Amino acid sequence: MSNEAKDLLGNVLTADERELLELYTRLKAMSARDDLPPVATANVKQAMVMLWNACNDLAIVHEEPGCD
Amino acid sequence: MSQTESPYWNPKTETLPKEQLRLLQLAKLQRLVDRAWHTSPFHRRLYEKAGVTPDKIKTLDDLRRLPFMTREDWMACQAEKPLFGDLITRPEDEAIRYHLTSGTSGRQPLRVLDSRKDWSWIADMWCYGFWGFGIRPDDKVFFAFSYGSFIGFWGAHYCCEKLGCLTLASGNMTTEQRVKQIVELGVTVVCATPTYALRMGQTAEKMGIDLRRDGKVRRVVVSGEPAGSIPAVKKMIEDMWGGKCGDTAGMTEIGTIMFFECDHQPGGPHIIEDHFIEEVLDPDSGEPMAYGERGERVVTSFGRGFIPLLRYKTKDLVQKVPHTRCSCGRTGDLYEGGILGRVDDMKLVRGTNVYPRAVEAVVREHPEVEEFQIILSRKDNVQDEISVKVELKPDQQDCWPRLQAQLGKDLADAHEGLRFNVELAAQGELPRFELKAKRLQDLRPQY
Numbered sequence: 001m002s003n004e005a006k007d008l009l010g011n012v013l014t015a016d017e018r019e020l021l022e023l024y025t026r027l028k029a030m031s032a033r034d035d036l037p038p039v040a041t042a043n044v045k046q047a048m049v050m051l052w053n054a055c056n057d058l059a060i061v062h063e064e065p066g067c068d
Numbered sequence: 069m070s071q072t073e074s075p076y077w078n079p080k081t082e083t084l085p086k087e088q089l090r091l092l093q094l095a096k097l098q099r100l101v102d103r104a105w106h107t108s109p110f111h112r113r114l115y116e117k118a119g120v121t122p123d124k125i126k127t128l129d130d131l132r133r134l135p136f137m138t139r140e141d142w143m144a145c146q147a148e149k150p151l152f153g154d155l156i157t158r159p160e161d162e163a164i165r166y167h168l169t170s171g172t173s174g175r176q177p178l179r180v181l182d183s184r185k186d187w188s189w190i191a192d193m194w195c196y197g198f199w200g201f202g203i204r205p206d207d208k209v210f211f212a213f214s215y216g217s218f219i220g221f222w223g224a225h226y227c228c229e230k231l232g233c234l235t236l237a238s239g240n241m242t243t244e245q246r247v248k249q250i251v252e253l254g255v256t257v258v259c260a261t262p263t264y265a266l267r268m269g270q271t272a273e274k275m276g277i278d279l280r281r282d283g284k285v286r287r288v289v290v291s292g293e294p295a296g297s298i299p300a301v302k303k304m305i306e307d308m309w310g311g312k313c314g315d316t317a318g319m320t321e322i323g324t325i326m327f328f329e330c331d332h333q334p335g336g337p338h339i340i341e342d343h344f345i346e347e348v349l350d351p352d353s354g355e356p357m358a359y360g361e362r363g364e365r366v367v368t369s370f371g372r373g374f375i376p377l378l379r380y381k382t383k384d385l386v387q388k389v390p391h392t393r394c395s396c397g398r399t400g401d402l403y404e405g406g407i408l409g410r411v412d413d414m415k416l417v418r419g420t421n422v423y424p425r426a427v428e429a430v431v432r433e434h435p436e437v438e439e440f441q442i443i444l445s446r447k448d449n450v451q452d453e454i455s456v457k458v459e460l461k462p463d464q465q466d467c468w469p470r471l472q473a474q475l476g477k478d479l480a481d482a483h484e485g486l487r488f489n490v491e492l493a494a495q496g497e498l499p500r501f502e503l504k505a506k507r508l509q510d511l512r513p514q515y
Contacts, residue, residue, distance in 0.1 A: 008092055008096070009088055009092055009095075045184060046184070049184045049188045050188060052185055053185070053188045053189060053192050056189070057078050057081065057342075058078070058081070059081060059095075059342070062099050062370075064107075064373055
């Protein structure tokens with residue numbers, strides 16, 4: 001991930017914001033997998049949604065919220 | 069500063085300078101319009117008819133190029149393609165929540181679906197409000213709420229779980245049981261309609277409980293009725309409970325609150341401007357109203373994925389004032405006095421939407437009725453009451469006790485359990501009409 005990632009206002013992300021975005025990106029990728037046991041998939045999705053909420057509120061991402 | 073000392077749920081966006089806030093809104097608006105265009109046939113039709121395409125949205129002023137969205141359009145789309153119409157952007161099986169509103173024509177409600185992200189966002193908007201009103205993880209929050217299909221405080225409940233509060237659902241408890249639990253558990257925050265907050269207080273008095281002395285409530289969060297922003301009502305609630313009373317306002321069409329009163333209690337709620345664009349327009353001309361002028365709320369929401377909501381005409385009457393009216397540091401403007409009323413004939417009774425036409429649809433299912441009248445009044449200057457006076461056909465007098473009970477039940481069923489007083493009128497007592505009937509009398513004081 002580039003250190004020059006920016007938020008919706010064009011500001012360079014802080015270290016904490018970069019970490020949030022990285023966590024969200026990893027959880028999103030994991031929650032899209034279909035080879036994990038239900039216990040993993042469902043809980044990863046829940047975690048991914050919470051991270052999306054933080055990233056969305058902080059204007060780090062603005063993705064389609066209906067897409068889980 | 070530790071995180072619990074922050075007065076803001078989201079310091080980054082709640083205190084953004086206005087020009088930055090507008091840039092953020094524009095970025096979100098452009099993406100929202102693009103998404104609505106590509107995923108919602110309902111919106112695409114509206115935009116094609118108006119000759120607007122996503123690439124036309126270059127500045128925030130271009131918002132005005134978008135056509136209004138109305139409840140009537142939404143209902144028509146649902147009626148044409150039941151159950152949800154072609155407004156929704158995702159397959160139904162991706163939803164995790166279903167809620168509905170009361171109907172305007174007989175029993176046709178608006179039906180809404182939410183995804184996981186939608187539901188989390190809905191709770192998060194309540195977090196802006198609860199945190200802003202001083203509620204923290206060590207609070208014990210009690211919801212005097214029935215938890216049915218009406219969305220009400222559902223999002224607030226999930227907000228409190230997210231905050232880490234002890235979250236108490238009271239479901240079908242009686243008022244006495246609720247009061248008892250609030251005192252026994254040392255509840256610190258109570259959520260209710262203003263009317264019900266007062267009723268619980270009155271019940272406590274009858275039970276010999278002094279909530280100020282025996283309870284630990286420090287915040288009362290109210291919603292669902294305009295009374296939540298009426299100073300006299302707030303004072304009554306605060307005197308009764310011994311804690312601050314804060315108003316919030318939301319709507320099923322959005323799923324959550326759009327504005328909330330902060331801990332500074334500036335006389336109106338702050339708009340959550342990083343998630344909503346709130347326009348105040350002349351209800352007839354559609355022209356923007358200046359600060360301090362009354363007009364109709366038209367809302368654009370950036371949050372709900374299943375249902376894009378752009379320039380939705382709410383018919384709420386409001387008066388926007390600058391954020392500088394409040395000293396809390398938020399840059400979201402305020403609605404002075406909250407929601408001041410309605411620009412159409414919909415009536416809000418104890419948090420439930422009541423439409424004369426919907427009442428008539430229920431009453432007219434009973435052929436024994438010859439004429440009727442709806443009377444709205446305010447008991448003790450606080451609690452709204454709705455009465456339906458019924459005049460029976462001359463040969464149907466014997467059916468009264470049965471009809472009274474049945475009508476009361478049918479009206480309540482059609483209005484999320486709202487209690488109607490069903491009264492018998494004497495023969496010839498009620499007015500008759502030749503052209504448009506005026507069967508509703510609203511005797512409540514207007515603010």
